[in-house]
Amino acid sequence: MNIIITGAAGFLGQRLAAALLQNNVLPFERLILADINTPRPPLEDARVRCVALDLSQPQAAETLIDADCGVLFHLAAIVSSHAESDFDLGMQVNFDATRQLLEVARHKAPAMKFIFTSSLAVFGGELPALIDDGCAVTPQSSYGTQKAMCELLINDYARKGFVDGRVLRLPTISVRPGKPNKAASSFASGIIREPLHGEAAVCPVSPELTLWLSSPGRVVQNFIHAATLPASAFGVSRTVNLPGISVSVRQMLAALREVAGEQVSSLVRFEPDEAINRIVASWPGNFDVRRALAMGFGADEDFQQAIRAFLRDEQAQGEG
């Protein structure tokens, strides 16, 4: 059995690949890491194959998937602000490429577990204070729209037995390592990461804005868990709102102060950015995730933990 990760050069792809190689929760023969530029293997391991593949090209899915593929983690995407500024590219990569992967899986490997990373960005507009599984998706971004369309398609492919699809709606991930990116939520890591590195950071949204967050380590555990569950665990819908923690920006900075001190947390200044705020403020800040918890998905204990996990990861990487 082989496992494929798309978007494997990205930071979650690298974390997921490392976790799959290190623990043996999901046994496999080959781990195929695909991205638009050849990804690096996170560890030296004879089971890894790295391939450069532009998923927006017509034959890409056909090249990637064969009958030996047991699990596909489809992480590749054009992120939110980028998909908003380039609608056509977003459609091509976030929607068309996903559809192409589904079609090839349907014909070559219908038993494949197709794990799709959706997002809380499918929600927007007038929302209840607490989102549950019965809540309508009314995305206020093209990114959210494209993800929501894929969710529908994957559920139909699963219902028809074309592919064993599973959809995970990710919370905003914080604290991400590395550089800011074109995601509208990039600040949610930047306002923690940059100060911890002694650098100033700009917060484009109000301190009162509440976010639904997950640490990268926790979300990677949830990815792998999604691939180990039987299809029957999902019931009538293959879409799951992943657990997270509901934290305001003010609480995030208080957690930063608690973990790293006043001097660090004071490196953040507020400079409202309407374009970012319009997208991020349309996302929900709290979910009823009893179904996901009952299925065995997990959340961080609190945001302090997420900051400490980030510091531990950085230290481990510095030593590695």
Add this chain to the structure above:
Amino acid sequence: MNIIITGAAGFLGQRLAAALLQNNVLPFERLILADINTPRPPLEDARVRCVALDLSQPQAAETLIDADCGVLFHLAAIVSSHAESDFDLGMQVNFDATRQLLEVARHKAPAMKFIFTSSLAVFGGELPALIDDGCAVTPQSSYGTQKAMCELLINDYARKGFVDGRVLRLPTISVRPGKPNKAASSFASGIIREPLHGEAAVCPVSPELTLWLSSPGRVVQNFIHAATLPASAFGVSRTVNLPGISVSVRQMLAALREVAGEQVSSLVRFEPDEAINRIVASWPGNFDVRRALAMGFGADEDFQQAIRAFLRDEQAQGEG
């Protein structure tokens, strides 16, 4: 200003065309009737152009839409049971062709009112007793999935100003004239129409099943109303659950008895069909449509009225 109707050979398309020609609610220069086979004009009128057009062909939308098009009523679709048995054709016509029309409208006529007929079939699975605008869509058919994907896309096109999209989720239409079709809901007209013609009819679902119904006349009024509303009337979502009446199959037959007598209503016998029941029983039977009513959309008074309207239409046609 020109108006286009796709699926114009269909019975709703013909009714809509006749209404547009007869009343002057929506003034226009040309009325373009398009269908896979050249539609007949419902009335002799110099403003009508009839075109044969296979929307699944790559250049079809480009041929159909020009800058003079002010309103497009996009009614063409592969119906529910047909889209369930031929998934690929359903995707091609119900989704890809709609996307193609949206793309051409975006580049040639972005101010165009793009009226899309969706369906209550976007709902399914575990539903509350009363559906409102905040209710998640979890379609249990490929038809419902394809319609729901179009809804998302049209809302995003509208949000971005690419096209002035409006989505109407139609109730099940009863009483339809003509022959049974491949819609899973075909029986909802058949169990009334055939007995009124002195013919036996088979009901494939339980008498307890509750349907959400609209007469064809009422739904055509709602189509035209959707094209006269300002965009601002829609608020945060361009999708509207159209008003209908909530009636059980038993109540439908009681209404038939009341209008046409015991001898007529006794021509219906029950013969459960699991394939049809699985689709139709997943659709909701009752909606909270206060928003639609406040926007000026309307419903029939009761099902007796819908039967009498059908009889009046048949008589008028017989005389015409």
